[in-house]
Amino acid sequence: MFISDNLSSRNGHLFFADQDTTELASQYGTPLYLMDEDRIRKNLNIYKTTIRKCFGKDSGVLYAGKACAFRQLYRILQEEEVGIDVVSAGEIHTAYQAGYNLEKAFFHGNNKTDQDIAFAMDRRVGYFVIDNEEEASAVQEEAAKRRIKQKVLVRITPGIDTHTYEAVNTGKVDSKFGNAIATGQAEKLTERVLGLPSLELKGFHCHVGSQVFTEDVFERAAEIMLEFMASVREKLLYTAEILDLGGGYGVRYTEDDPLIDIETKITDVAERIGITCDRLQYPVPAVLLEPGRSIVADAGLTLYTVGSVKEIPGYKNYISVDGGMADNPRYALYRSNYTCLPAGRMNEAFDKTYDVVGRCCESGDILKVSAALPKEMKRGDILAFCTTGAYNYSMASNYNRIPRPPVVMLKNRKSYVAVRRESLDDLTSLDV
Numbered sequence: 001m002f003i004s005d006n007l008s009s010r011n012g013h014l015f016f017a018d019q020d021t022t023e024l025a026s027q028y029g030t031p032l033y034l035m036d037e038d039r040i041r042k043n044l045n046i047y048k049t050t051i052r053k054c055f056g057k058d059s060g061v062l063y064a065g066k067a068c069a070f071r072q073l074y075r076i077l078q079e080e081e082v083g084i085d086v087v088s089a090g091e092i093h094t095a096y097q098a099g100y101n102l103e104k105a106f107f108h109g110n111n112k113t114d115q116d117i118a119f120a121m122d123r124r125v126g127y128f129v130i131d132n133e134e135e136a137s138a139v140q141e142e143a144a145k146r147r148i149k150q151k152v153l154v155r156i157t158p159g160i161d162t163h164t165y166e167a168v169n170t171g172k173v174d175s176k177f178g179n180a181i182a183t184g185q186a187e188k189l190t191e192r193v194l195g196l197p198s199l200e201l202k203g204f205h206c207h208v209g210s211q212v213f214t215e216d217v218f219e220r221a222a223e224i225m226l227e228f229m230a231s232v233r234e235k236l237l238y239t240a241e242i243l244d245l246g247g248g249y250g251v252r253y254t255e256d257d258p259l260i261d262i263e264t265k266i267t268d269v270a271e272r273i274g275i276t277c278d279r280l281q282y283p284v285p286a287v288l289l290e291p292g293r294s295i296v297a298d299a300g301l302t303l304y305t306v307g308s309v310k311e312i313p314g315y316k317n318y319i320s321v322d323g324g325m326a327d328n329p330r331y332a333l334y335r336s337n338y339t340c341l342p343a344g345r346m347n348e349a350f351d352k353t354y355d356v357v358g359r360c361c362e363s364g365d366i367l368k369v370s371a372a373l374p375k376e377m378k379r380g381d382i383l384a385f386c387t388t389g390a391y392n393y394s395m396a397s398n399y400n401r402i403p404r405p406p407v408v409m410l411k412n413r414k415s416y417v418a419v420r421r422e423s424l425d426d427l428t429s430l431d432v
Ligand code: LLP
Pocket: 064, 066, 067, 085, 108, 168, 207, 209, 210, 211, 246, 247, 248, 249, 290, 291, 292, 293, 294, 330, 334, 390, 391
């Protein structure tokens, strides 16, 4: 029943990070995003310690803010001294306002506008991950104007199919991201970047996909990247210092998902890098990993209040809750499955199935199909969706003019608001 060890039940109530979720629902209202601060730090530390042990002190973790970003989170990242992957001026701005030192930020994305590039340089973002030729020229131009030398990585597509769902399968040759080794474009862009006087090429990046469980994808990616790097050394006389392998390790949303042991995974990648570098006589580069989901997913939980229970005899049962695709669009977009629990009725048998749906005006607004829950669910019951820390708040919208829920952080049996609930006036605050 519990897919993560920060969940438990006591006296029929669901506890998360040692706190009664029904009490949190009454205190803060629903829908409500909860985040377990200790779990975020614990997940970060598994990466930090293992990377340091396997790759040494120049290597490290870059948290991918697209999974979830708000100021308090960047404060934690600053305290934990980890780097970040940013993809927009908005993420850069949020980190900056939180006092995060952006020298450790890597700016990603396949279409950075001229304004984005200038803004990132104003904020002293440490590294740009160059995706394409036009971007290389634009970053060169802006850096030359400022008389700086901008550190960059070049994004490479290793040509790997991770067999995750299509929207996040990014390592294949035909991806919109990066430059394929197979087509010669990776080498061509590398040569171009090496020839630009205001860019300092520090190494290479790849990202194979997200929610990845396939056995040795990261090992294979590392090996392909190192072979590419060795060929670049031979042809262009350039030796890279950094190999950034992106993010992507999968997390458990339901009992059907395997539990990935990050420490073992990284150790296996390190071993393959060691062997490959030996074979190629290539100096072992600093290695960066960019986890997003595996840092915040199991640190998150969403609470909803049931509004109606509808039984359609001979067909199915529906439970409508006070949130939905506006705060979690992942079922609508990817058919993602979640574990759903009755926060105040944990001692009962879960012997009836319901489709849990949201309050938006469209039939695709589904949170979970066939959720097993107690009989006689009723208006006012609290439902918890587990593992919602990644790609929920960050992907939330105001569809149907629904205000976004607050984010409440849980720490040492206390709670604090990290993002307040949106008000109706917030919704109209941009309207003129
Ligand atoms: N680095 C790069 C360059 C990425 O594109 C991504 C994710 C990450 C790191 C972090 O990957 P993670 O460790 O979180 O898997 N909205 C989708 C996920 C999109 C992921 C995009 N890139 C979802 O809700 O499943």
